[in-house]
Amino acid sequence: MARMKFICDTERCIECNGCVTACKNENEVPWGVNRRRVVTVNDGVIGQEKSVSVACMHCSDAPCMAVCPVDCFYRTDEGVVLHDKDICIGCGYCSFACPFGAPQFLSKGAFGVRSKMDKCTFCSGGPEANGSVAEFEKYGRNRLAEGKLPLCAEMCSTKALIGGDSEVISSIYSKRVAVRESNGKYAGSNIFGWSTAYGPSGSPAPTPTPADKIPGAKS
Amino acid sequence: MKLNFKILGVCLVAGVLLAACSEPPEIAAKVAKRPDVAPYMGADNGFMTKGWTPGNQESWMEAINKRNQNQSEYSRVK
Numbered sequence: 001m002a003r004m005k006f007i008c009d010t011e012r013c014i015e016c017n018g019c020v021t022a023c024k025n026e027n028e029v030p031w032g033v034n035r036r037r038v039v040t041v042n043d044g045v046i047g048q049e050k051s052v053s054v055a056c057m058h059c060s061d062a063p064c065m066a067v068c069p070v071d072c073f074y075r076t077d078e079g080v081v082l083h084d085k086d087i088c089i090g091c092g093y094c095s096f097a098c099p100f101g102a103p104q105f106l107s108k109g110a111f112g113v114r115s116k117m118d119k120c121t122f123c124s125g126g127p128e129a130n131g132s133v134a135e136f137e138k139y140g141r142n143r144l145a146e147g148k149l150p151l152c153a154e155m156c157s158t159k160a161l162i163g164g165d166s167e168v169i170s171s172i173y174s175k176r177v178a179v180r181e182s183n184g185k186y187a188g189s190n191i192f193g194w195s196t197a198y199g200p201s202g203s204p205a206p207t208p209t210p211a212d213k214i215p216g217a218k219s
Numbered sequence: 220m221k222l223n224f225k226i227l228g229v230c231l232v233a234g235v236l237l238a239a240c241s242e243p244p245e246i247a248a249k250v251a252k253r254p255d256v257a258p259y260m261g262a263d264n265g266f267m268t269k270g271w272t273p274g275n276q277e278s279w280m281e282a283i284n285k286r287n288q289n290q291s292e293y294s295r296v297k
Contacts (some may be wrong), residue, residue, distance in 0.1 A: 002280060002283065130256050131261075141222075142262055143292075146262050146266045147261075147282045159291070162290045162291075164286075165284060169290070172248050172290060175293055190248075
């Protein structure tokens with residue numbers, strides 16, 4: 001079974017924000033919510049400026065799942081961490097727990113009232129029927145069910161952001177690193193966020209949430 | 220007798236207050252949950268890619284992995 005992950009190649013990301021735009025457009029994400037964003041460090045320092053595109057990493061031992069007081073999260077067979085917006089109460093605990101700042105909340109009205117949590121779904125929707133209008137309105141597109149991959153990764157112009165089965169994307173990235181090394185360039189073999197999200201190499205694969213334990217599942 | 224009325228009153232007030240904590244049936248029904256359907260079952264929305272059979276996990280995996288290779292310029296540009 002595939003284990004879906006993202007890799008952002010900091011040697012290639014040019015901070016074009018194409019991934020951010022693609023995500024917002026594809027999923028019709030409202031203003032004020034960015035499921036994906038590009039972070040740049042050492043901005044303007046020649047030779048040291050690096051950018052990375054960050055969203056939910058669909059962690060193996062997801063802290064958001066651990067802290068959610070209403071247990072609205074579940075993990076699919078593909079390792080994608082999803083949540084049920086019918087159960088989410090918008091408390092924001094997941095936002096504090098997430099090391100990547102993935103959970104997003106839309107400010108609604110006065111007094112800092114928050115919406116239910118919104119985050120990257122790896123373009124695989126939510127517990128509603130695949131490709132349904134209800135799913136789109138709550139979670140955005142379900143591209144995986146259409147035989148596609150997340151749009152942010154598929155349209156990345158420099159192929160800095162790659163997403164898909166971890167074995168496939170790891171092999172793509174390894175080849176890149178080898179080519180850079182052979183050309184005498186900085187290899188950039190450390191992948192941003194992977195040790196935080198998936199633990200040290202050789203860590204066991206995450207267990208998908210059993211069907212009857214999915215928050216939205218019929219008992 | 221007077222004490223009984225007092226207890227009854229307290230119970231009534233508590234009942235009314237706690238009613239706010241319950242879940243109305245229409246909301247409970249709404250949340251009465253749907254199982255998440257695996258992506259290899261496909262989507263019924265006209266945006267499906269061709270080359271795989273919905274419901275067949277292996278063909279879906281194959282299609283996804285093939286599509287994954289489009290993210291590698293080394294396999295795209297020969």
